[in-house]
Amino acid sequence: MSETVVLFNPKSGPVYRRVSEDDLQRRLLAHGVTAQVIALRGRRQIQRMAEAIGKDCRVLVAAGGDGTVSAVASVVAGTEMTLGVLPLGTLNHFARDLGIPLELDGAIEALARGKCACVDIGEVNGRKFVNNSSIGMYPRIVGLREREQRFGHNKWTALAMAVLTVLRRSPFWTVRVHAQGEVVQQRTPFVFIGNNEYELHGLNIGRRGTMNGGRLFLYVAAHTSRFGLLRMAMSALLGSLGGKGSLQMFSVPEAWIETRRKRVRVSTDGEISWMTSPLHYRLSPLGLKVIGG
Helix, strand or coil: CCCEEEEECCCCCCHHHCCCHHHHHHHHHHCCCCCEEEECCCHHHHHHHHHHHCCCCCEEEEEECHHHHHHHHHHHCCCCCEEEEEECCCCCHHHHHHCCCCCHHHHHHHHHHCCEEEEEEEEECCEEECCEEEEEHHHHHHHHHHHHHHCCCCHHHHHHHHHHHHHHCCCCEEEEEEECCEEEEEEECEEEEEECCECCECCCCCCECCCCCCCEEEEEECCCCHHHHHHHHHHHHCCECCCCCCEEEEEECEEEEEECCCEEEEEECCEEEEEECCEEEEEEEEEEEEECC
16 A cells, blocks of 8 residues: 555535545645545445544545545544645635645645644544534534434525524523533533634634644533524624623533533534533644644
């Protein structure tokens, strides 16, 4: 097997930006990168292939969106392998925050240079994440959106229907957060857990200034009205999230979150899974070796 293996998700990103397997192979060779390219679809297939390859390669490259990166990173973390990233998704948060060019040829050039760094990686109940995790509204909205899409609605119609359904029902959950030696009980619409600190204001909202700060950042939204939730969403679009009293923040290496329900939907890098409460979040500082920008 080649020292460098590219796990390629051809369905990542908007249609107009997608590349073929042959085109990706051609571009890699043009930049002097000799690699075996394996086209796969879906996080499960990608993760299973990454696990099967194991330590047979030196560099394991995720060519896709954040879900693809997360699946490959979960296998690479804690091993002698190095993660490479070719951002082909829609948002590409991990690549952007790491300074990897979002244009494909630029990302391949960075891969060819091979400049490595170690970054932090988060984990909840044994499941790793490179960007963030959340409980509450977001996982419920994603689950309902996917159900509506199975019924034949397009993505945006399904999303609107899912949001309205969650807002119409009670969009709040009671959580008990154990962090920093404190126990905080809160009625909240969501809890967001970031691998390092996210910007909450200004032009860089939703970005991270560092990927190796060694801390998880927990953001617990305050209990508010349905109108308050819509106002929070509009504020985020206008470049501000976390106004006075709207978010309680913890900066910790680990935390436990209890919910009244024994099983809870949890989002990790956009993927939804069911987990058992309490949720144990922890960080592995510098636990992932990656080729950066």
